[in-house]
Amino acid sequence: MPPFRDESVFVIATGSQTTRVQYGLPESLTPAQIVVPTRVYRMGESGFSMEGADSDAIYPIKEGVIEDLHALQYLIESLYKGTTKFAPEVVPFAPILITCNSEWRPKQIESIVAHMFNNLRVPAVTVIPESLAAVFSYGTPTACVVNIGHEKTEVTPVIDFCIVETAQTVAHGVGGKLINDELVKLLPNLKPSQIEELKRSKIYEIPSDTSMSFFGEPSAPATSSLEDEGIVDVAAIVTSDNARELLAQREQAKQNGTQSEPKNMELPRNSFVDSNGNRIEVGTERFKGSETLLEQLSQAVGSTITKLDDISKRGDCWDNIVLVGGSTAIKGFVDAVLLSLQEHFIINRANTYSEIPSGLNTPGYSTPVSGGYGQLHTMGHGQVPTNIKIARMAEYFLGWKGHTWEDTQFLGCQIAAKQIFTPGIASIDGAYISKEEFAERGAKHIWTLGLF
Structure with a gap:
């Protein structure tokens, strides 16, 4: 039976762009406590720092490939020590779960495992592929x-x-x-940083219905309708079960002069505010790319x-x-x-x-x-398929309700860490390396855990 407590588990998911960290697993799992850029800074000939000038920035992972192993190990070590808040002379009791990418080489993974035991003196380590973490978050084995x-x-x-x-x-x-590359062509006056901010803003969306083609303009001005012109669909009202209420609501709205706020898709132009506080107006290009x-x-x-x-x-x-x-x-x-x-x-x-x-x-x-x-x-x-479905994340993780799907792999990491390191009905035995096993068998023991 795994011997660790929920509050002592350390989870880290490293990506090319960002790294997510969690120390301790709350009863109701939540998005990562800490999200930082996957970046360190060169200090001297062989040293690193978590802060520095842009000219000294090092990105250890590019397109999933580890390009600077020592920089990545330093990032992991810094986040572990900073998050667990253990003094260097104190032996911590926080096991580590870390994700890996399919393009990480076996020797690199073994080196990272050895670094955690030798430099951080952790009691246990496990490594889980990102794709496996994803299926844990959705609760589907296939x-x-x-x-x-x-x-x-x-x-x-x-x-x-x-x-x-x-x-x-x-x-x-x-x-x-x-998407950025296509938007640059469509909006050449915007800077690359503004293109990225547009893509992440609320006004950028992808139409998936017949009201707008991916390749063209709206089929008709969405801001005008029969009702706007005073023409009411009488047939729809008469056949409705609550015709009286509908007529009363329309009359009340007409008297108050109130109009529901148009949706983004209905507007020929809309705007967002960039990181410098500039309001930028964009046309239907915000539906393309x-x-x-x-x-x-x-x-x-x-x-x-x-x-x-x-x-x-x-x-x-x-x-x-x-x-x-x-x-x-x-x-x-x-x-x-x-x-x-x-x-x-x-x-x-x-x-x-x-x-x-x-x-x-x-x-x-x-x-x-x-x-x-x-x-x-x-x-x-x-x-060939007769049905195609997008999997839905489990609804019982209240802390993740309303959260976007982009980092649900981290939820999978938390679920896996709870099952691998902590006691419970769903515990998975033998899915981590203990410090005793590392001393006896070395980092290569990671390949015998059945997670790859």
Whole structure:
């Protein structure tokens, strides 16, 4: 049985852009206590600091790849000591769970594990892949995890909590930066920092209905309607169950001269305030820029799932698409990904294709659809999806209600840490290295824990 207490567990999730940290696991799990840039500063020939000049900044991880191992180890050490508030001479009793990326090399992971034991003198360490952390947060043992970074996306099938490395797709150059690049073309007068702030603002959203095309202007001015012109849909009122109330509400609104505030999608122009306090007005460009990213994400997901040998598990993955990463915080993004996947791959068995023998190829994979998907080969229409669903995070984590999906992997880290390090009904035995095991077997023991 794991011997540690909830309040003594240290969780750290390092990404190319940001690192999230939590010391202690509250009874109701919450988003990370600390979020910092994944950045340190060069001090002298071999030293580092958490503060410094921009010219001395070092980013240890780029596109998921560790480019400066010593800088990353310093970042982990500084955050651990600063968060747990242990004096250097005191032996802390805080086990560590850290996430790793699929592109971290085994020797690098072993070096990080050894550094934690040798330099931080921790009692226990475990390392969990980011994709596995994602499925923990959604409570589903089988899923297709789409981790969308700034400049890279990883698509990873997880079957019964086991990563299928042979089917994993790593798409460099596919990430949130593609949206920035498109917006720069559409809004050349804005600085790159303002483009990023626009993308993160409330006025930037991705339409996923027929009211606006991804490639064009609104089909009609959304700020005008029949009702605005004094024309009332009498048929709709008469057939309504509460016709009297509807008429009374309309009359009251007319007398008060009140109008409901138009939605962002209904406005031809809207504005946001940048970090310098400047109000910037943007037209319908604020609904564009996601087309390339959505297309490439769909291609990566389709290519990944078709690599699975077990056909029955393909359907399970299509039913549980787990989306994580910064871009998922954009309003309408998740819906747009689902729509794109459905447009490219969905097959309705009730249509005429249901009569085609299973030995023949069908649209969505082997037949080119929307140009460029012919390479996604399959052997029969029984192997293509009839349903595609985006997985939903569990509702019982009250601290995460209303929180965006971008860092739900961290929730998975907390759940895993609770099950791995602390006693309970759902505890997982033997999923960490103790200091005694490290002294006897070394950092290579990490590969025997069954987490990779």
